Amino acid sequence: MKLSKEKLSDMLEKMLLARAFDTPLDDLVFESKIPATVHQCIGQEGNIGTIFPLNKDDYIFTGHRSHGLLLAKGLDPKKMMAEIFGKSTGYNKGKGGSMHITAPEYGAMGSNGILGYVTVLVNGPSFYSKLKKLNRVSVAYFGEGASNQGFVHEGMNLAAIWKLPTIFVLENNHYAEATAVEYACSTQDLALRGKAYGIPSYNVDGSDILEVYTKMQEVVENARNNKGPSLLVIDCYRYKGHQIGEPGGYRTEEEIQNYRNTKDPIMKFKKYLIGLGYLTEDKYIELEKKAKKIIDDAIKFADESPYPEPSETYTEVYV
């Protein structure tokens, strides 16, 4: 598949934006600007390759580690940061927080704190889309840890028998909190979990955003052409702790360094673009600065925004 220079550039910028967004969060949590711990996706930026084949009105259902995906879907970093700060200018008026960002106008249907649940919710919009012939797809993102929830298996079976335009994206970053995939999952070939339900299922390398993108493009196309659901298993790695402030200790420092040095999705993509002649070191530094500036502005916006009125506590329980 031939991608334009602009498209490739956009991918790099979104990856840099994802990293720029999550990088300052440690300090913001320690300074209590952000009132609670958050989950960063640093190291997993290749996974946002799944967003590019989607249209704005395709649906995504995300989990606790979703900032990068949401930014790639087009959400405004200012309103995301404000939400994480608990400010009234956030996407959910400060009622949701980092784990529950939603922006239906971008098809971002809401991040979920209950692991695995998105895999049943996701079939709703795809069911509706099929019923009304909207030709939209619906995507659920969940970790390998969450893939051990019963929900996931029910959700896949239902999507398969009704041939729904659902795409299951399993982000295997090797650890669920302090528990390794080798321990928690009965097979290390997680694509088997989709195949068991007759769903076309693929393992892709998350350090290569183009491989992720290409496979996603194919399964999105299949979904739009009424060929039913697919499962994409992305092999990836998180550099940071499960959440800010966690004690670590369940993996070696060498393992983390090894991933950083050899499988960093941004570094790999940068090298690829330089090889193509689409990027220079200087241009890369400029793009990095640009991303940082956007996030600095977002932090400033969040910081200066007001908190919601206490009376907001009681509103919106019902429609």
Next chain:
Amino acid sequence: MKREITYKEAIAEGLAITMRTDENVVILGEDLVGGVGKGDDSLLDAWGGPFTVTKGFVKEFGLERIFDTPISENAFIGASIGASMIGLRPVVELMYGDFMGVCFDNFLNQAAKQRYMFGGAQKNPITVRTTYGCGWREGAHHSHVNYSLITHIPGWYVVAPSTPYDMKGCLISAIRNDNPVFVFEHRLLYDKKGVVPEGDYELEIGKGDIKKEGKDITVVAIGGTVNMAINVASKLENENISVEVIDPIWLAPLDEELILKSVEKTGNLLVVDEDNPRCSVATDIITLVAEKGLDYIVSKIKRLNCPNTPVPFSPVLEDEYMITEKKIEEAIKSVLK
């Protein structure tokens, strides 16, 4: 000098004592050890539980007695209930009370009903430990107080201790009891210290405690709100208001006698409960007094719950949502005025 330890340490001591005295006690939950499955023993005990309650347990008890589980609450709690039917005494950790939704049939239709439905032929000596309580700024899926849901179901014993001493003794009783018991641990209490004996002791199931004696009003407070009520009671002494603070400790069975006796003495009642108001433990206690103690009431009965909303994330909103000492004080004064 009397030894003081934290609520969290009291939980760990209770668990360890029951494990030492009964080889059938095993514990299961997510990340209770941490670092398992890598084939590298130096990684073991990385976490010792998400809140480090079971830190060091793997060293003493080995991986045969403490099990890290996949994120499959239905499966590992179901297996524990099954094992309890033939003699094991599993203690399972449900990381947050909010997650009971993903495995609710275990609680609603299984452990709770087997004894009765099988005509006494089965029993389920399982203990479920879970954390609860808002105030952590973690939003709607990690803050909900929902002990009333379990209290509603016949067949469960439910305990929500407020002190390290009560915690340890009740946990030991819970694990040794042949009924399913749900233990609600308030996360804001984890670091709170109190005097706790070193040895093995059990506290009577269903027995509450008078945390502070008084004569003008009975405040029945639950779990995380007990200490607040005690602080308010101390403060109001200066205003010549004498508050009796009752901690039922056990929500099921409920120490009805203790509550009724106190109301008989004071003639006024406030129930403080961090759960949502509808069909709550507070509602239940108010009903108890309305049915059996209405003659004792001289002015008013009142309850103070969190509002009828999910838990909001923003600190401003969560502060508004939460029970505070100020709210308790105002509620007491509104009863007595």
